[in-house]
Amino acid sequence: MLRGLTTITYTADDVAAARDWYASLLGQDAYFAQPAEDTPAYVEFRVGVDEDELGIMDRRFAAPVARDAAAGAGATVYWAVDDVEATLARLAELGATPHEPRTERGPGFVTASVVDPFGNVLGVMENRHFDELASGRRA
Known part of the structure; x- marks a missing residue:
């Protein structure tokens, strides 16, 4: 039934700041942003030999339990x-x-x-x- 991992999505109140932090950690820029201009609500990185997908989404769009959970x-x-x-x-x-x-x-x-x-x-x-x-x- 489960065939593999496709995307891991983290949330942030400031997606641009999170994008920059992860770009520094990973040593690469995000390859995708939505919207592509202005302040992004979602960005993605490809990580490792399998190019696993790491997404960062504006916390406003997360399910309520994710928005309300403690760090x-x-x-x-x-x-x-x-x-x-x-x-x-x-x-x-x-x-x-x-x-x-x-x-x-x-x-x-x-x-x-x-x-x-x-x-x-x-x-x-x-x-x-x-x-x-x-x-x-x-x-």
Whole structure:
């Protein structure tokens, strides 16, 4: 039934500021914005070898439960990283605050999460299965 991840959507009161923050974190500009001119209500980035989609939507358009939830509430999406510690340091430099500390989940699995400056939980993970799959795709 579930075939794979298509888009992860974070929300922000200031989409332009969130776009700029994520552009700094990712080292790339958003490839899509709606509206394309003026103040965006939605922007998208492509991330990683699979070009996973990261969207940032104006919080006004989120479902009521998402708008009303406290910072850090909801599901945590974990993004694959090479080094959790280095990534946490970079996220802290950019103004993210700790949510869940670095946690060993088993051999080859380390997780942590932060809350971005816009109230979204951003999870990061060293994941040996992801690395194995990614290596196969590059070969």
